[in-house]
Amino acid sequence: MHTVALAVTDGMLHLELSLAYEVFGGGxxxxxxxxxxxGQEAVRVGRFLVEPERDLDALAQAGTVIVxxxxxxxxxxxADLVAAVRAAHEAGARVASLCTGAFVLAAAGLLDGRRATTHWAHTGVLAARHPRVEVHPDVLYVDNGSVLTSAGKAAALDLCLHLVRRDHGSSAANAVARRLVVPPHREGGQAQFVTTPVPERGDHPLGELFPWVLARLDQPLTVEDLARRANMSARNLxxxxxAVTGTTPLRWLLTQRVRRAQELLEVTDDSVERIAAATGMGTATTLRRHFGRTVGVAPDAYRRTFRARTRA
Incomplete structure (x- = not known):
C-alpha cells in the first residue's frame, strides 16, 4: 500500500482537502x-473541525505528501508545516500542492529552479515572493517528477487523477473519475481559463464534434476534416x-489518440502495430514517438507496468 499523507493545518481550504480525500480515500x-x-492538533478547515490521525513528523514516512x-x-x-514538508521530500516522498498550497512548497525551497503553478489569481504574488520559482500562470498543473503543483479548485482534482494515472494507469484513473462523475483526464498544460465552458453535446458547434472524433480515432483525421464536420473554416475551428479546451485541434486530437492507446495497452493483448492502427497513429514507430513524448515511457514499458494491475 502506498501511503498518501494529507498535511493539514488551520486555514486550509476545505474543497481542495475534500477532493484529495475523495480521490485517495474512497472507492x-x-x-x-x-x-x-x-497535523499537530485538531484544525479548523472552513467551518469544519478536522482531527489528524498522526502528527506532521509522519509526513516523512509517506510515499506521497499532499498540501x-x-x-x-x-x-x-x-514554520512547522514548512519544515515537515521539506523533511518529507528529503526522505524521498513525492510532494504535491493543491491551489495555494504551492506557497508552502515554495517556502520549503522545493520549487526553487522548478516550474510551478497555483491559482491564477495568486501566480503574480508567488512569482514576486519567490523569484527563483518559474511560475506558469496558464496551466492546470505542473509535474516535475517528485514535486507537483496545481492551479485552483477543479485543477486540484485534475492533479489528483494525474497521480492515480501515474501510479496505476489510465484504467484506474478512469475508474476513480467515473465514481466522482468527472472527466477522466485534462492535460496539465491546458489553460486554467477557457472563455467558454466545456459544452454539453448539442449546445455548441463542438459539442457534436467531440464524440464524432472519439468514435473515429482509428481514421487519419485532419484539421480540415474536423472543420468540415463542424461546418466552419479551419481558422474558426x-x-x-x-476557447473551449485551451488548446489546438491537433494537440487535442493527439492527446485523445495517446489516451486511447494507453487503454488498449492496459486491457488488450494487441500488438503495438495493431494499437497504432486502432488509434490512427499509422505505424508503431509513430505511436512510440508520440507515446514516449506524452507519457514519458515506451508503450511496451507502459504495458508491463500497468497490465498486471489492471487485471488485478
Missing part, C-alpha cells in the same frame, strides 16, 4: 492507497477549440 483507491491526515490550499497567503505558512 477503488482504497485498494491502492493508505490515506492518513497529518491542500490554504486561505491566507498574505502571511508566511506555519481553431478559435473555438482554444
Amino acid at each position: 477503488p483507491a482504497e485498494d491502492w492507497y493508505e490515506l492518513v491526515l497529518c 491542500p490550499g490554504w486561505a491566507d497567503i498574505d502571511v508566511d505558512p506555519p 481553431g478559435r473555438h477549440f482554444r
Whole structure:
C-alpha cells in the first residue's frame, strides 16, 4: 500500500482537502492507497473541525505528501508545516500542492529552479515572493517528477487523477473519475481559463464534434476534416477549440489518440502495430514517438507496468 499523507493545518481550504480525500480515500483507491491526515492538533478547515490521525513528523514516512490550499497567503505558512514538508521530500516522498498550497512548497525551497503553478489569481504574488520559482500562470498543473503543483479548485482534482494515472494507469484513473462523475483526464498544460465552458453535446458547434472524433480515432483525421464536420473554416475551428479546451485541434486530437492507446495497452493483448492502427497513429514507430513524448515511457514499458494491475 502506498501511503498518501494529507498535511493539514488551520486555514486550509476545505474543497481542495475534500477532493484529495475523495480521490485517495474512497472507492477503488482504497485498494491502492493508505490515506492518513497529518497535523499537530485538531484544525479548523472552513467551518469544519478536522482531527489528524498522526502528527506532521509522519509526513516523512509517506510515499506521497499532499498540501491542500490554504486561505491566507498574505502571511508566511506555519514554520512547522514548512519544515515537515521539506523533511518529507528529503526522505524521498513525492510532494504535491493543491491551489495555494504551492506557497508552502515554495517556502520549503522545493520549487526553487522548478516550474510551478497555483491559482491564477495568486501566480503574480508567488512569482514576486519567490523569484527563483518559474511560475506558469496558464496551466492546470505542473509535474516535475517528485514535486507537483496545481492551479485552483477543479485543477486540484485534475492533479489528483494525474497521480492515480501515474501510479496505476489510465484504467484506474478512469475508474476513480467515473465514481466522482468527472472527466477522466485534462492535460496539465491546458489553460486554467477557457472563455467558454466545456459544452454539453448539442449546445455548441463542438459539442457534436467531440464524440464524432472519439468514435473515429482509428481514421487519419485532419484539421480540415474536423472543420468540415463542424461546418466552419479551419481558422474558426481553431478559435473555438482554444476557447473551449485551451488548446489546438491537433494537440487535442493527439492527446485523445495517446489516451486511447494507453487503454488498449492496459486491457488488450494487441500488438503495438495493431494499437497504432486502432488509434490512427499509422505505424508503431509513430505511436512510440508520440507515446514516449506524452507519457514519458515506451508503450511496451507502459504495458508491463500497468497490465498486471489492471487485471488485478
